[in-house]
Amino acid sequence: MVAVHTVEFYPEKDYGGAAVTSELNKVEHLALGTKYLSYHLGSGTKLLVWNHSNYYDQEQWVSDKSSLPAGKQCYKVLAGATRVIGFRFKDATGGAQKAYSLTLNIHDIGQVTLYSNESDQFAIAGTMPQDGPPVTTAVYVRDMRTGIYIVQGSIYFKWDSDRQKVVIADELNWPKQLKHEEDGNDDFTITLISKDP
Structure with missing residues (x-):
């Protein structure tokens, strides 16, 4: 079970490998699709994700992903109401x-x-x-x-x-x-x- 307001990232698809926990407001550049390939969201949490070279290319992810889509490399962990x-x-x-x-x-x-x-x-x-x-x-x-x-x-x-x-x-x-x-x-x-x- 993932703790409230955290994200557990995994180095492999389908939640494989040792989980790395990120808390609210944590930001990492060039981590998605390389360092992390899947994740579980804790309750009350979402991810702001974006393309490192194009800040127009951004989304908010609000559910777990067993395989990360290409094109988004950076993230910030946010509370759901942010x-x-x-x-x-x-x-x-x-x-x-x-x-x-x-x-x-x-x-x-x-x-x-x-x-x-x-x-x-x-x-x-x-x-x-x-x-x-x-x-x-x-x-x-x-x-x-x-x-x-x-x-x-x-x-x-x-x-x-x-x-x-x-x-x-x-x-x-x-x-x-x-x-x-x-x-x-x-x-x-x-x-x-x-x-x-």
């Missing part, structure tokens, strides 16, 4: 596709870089427990042609108990060059609206 925040990055200043990069420094997960108008999918922008404390993520926007950072700041996420979703607390030093729009539960479109510092 929300995964998603971003996509758009440019309204007239720049070419991928003219700007939006880099997020996400606690536990690391650095995630999105490019302007690159995708309509949502990439990982953070995680937040329901009713949890606010989460802060550093954000930088860079002009890829000049190499100059035109935005440096922080994004503050908080739980809105009335709406039962994550929201951006834009009153707290929101970068003036960016606007944000809610795009479904816990997903946001971030748009560059000015290149002026």
